[in-house]
Amino acid sequence: MGAAAPLLLLALALSPGRAAAAPCATICPAGRFKYLKVCSPISDAECTCKEGYRCSDNSCSRCDRSCGLGKERTGNGCQACRDGTFNDQPDGSCKNWTVCSENQVLEPGTATKDVVCKPSSDNPTLATTLPTTSPAIPFPVAVPVQTTPEQSIQEETCSCRFPEEEQGEDQDCGKSTEFRDLLEN
Structure with missing residues (x-):
């Protein structure tokens, strides 16, 4: 704001219809200060410091060099x-x-x-340690697992009996031939 700024603020402060709760009481001093917010009919002006300076307190009452x-x-x-x-x-x-x-x-x-x-x-430490971590097996190995028909039948018969409390019987899965005979026929 130029030299006319204080006069403009004074005119706003004295204007009829201006809210009494927010008078234009703040005028930013020339030099290190600048207006952050100008005075309006509903709010007061707010000052801050020009570039190269900083507010010394929360109310920005003084500007110190940055x-x-x-x-x-x-x-x-x-x-x-x-x-x-x-x-x-x-x-x-x-x-x-x-x-x-x-x-x-x-x-x-x-x-x-x-x-x-x-x-x-x-x-480089990581790059040199990675290739040497497993020189014997440089790629993943899959090992096939085979099961016999008897193992499959035994697993199926056991899984249909779980939990035993509901069956009311106490049988050993390895001795159960009743279901195996049904599945083989």
């Missing part, structure tokens, strides 16, 4: 990120670099950028 990338705000102003940390946000805090497996660093970290690790598919 620390920028590779630095973080401390009690004494801005401080550069220590070695092994980075900050990739204008007003963020320094975070630890990602830890890669041994010899897996693709790009080293800086104060403004995290370490980039090689993808796991580029892992």
Whole structure:
């Protein structure tokens, strides 16, 4: 907003019909501030800081210079990120670099950028261990299983008797010939 902005806000504040609950009391100071929301007939204006600055509190009553990338705000102003940390946000805090497996660093970290690790598919240790895990059997083996007709009949007779409590009899599946004789004929 230009130099006429305070006059426009004052005119809105004094206009008849304006809701008394939301007066145009907020005027953003020139310099480091800018309007986040201008005053309207139903709400007050809201201020924020211009680019390169940040609000010092929740009400944005003061704007402090942003620390920028590779630095973080401390009690004494801005401080550069220590070695092994980075900050990739204008007003963020320094975070630890990602830890890669041994010899897996693709790009080293800086104060403004995290370490980039090689993808796991580029892992030479994995590539050399896979072929040697089972040299005797390099492919799956299928083993055929045959059953005799007697085994099939015995399994069928046993499965039709389960559970025994409902049968009322106590017979051993191996001794049951009654059903086997019926199925063979």
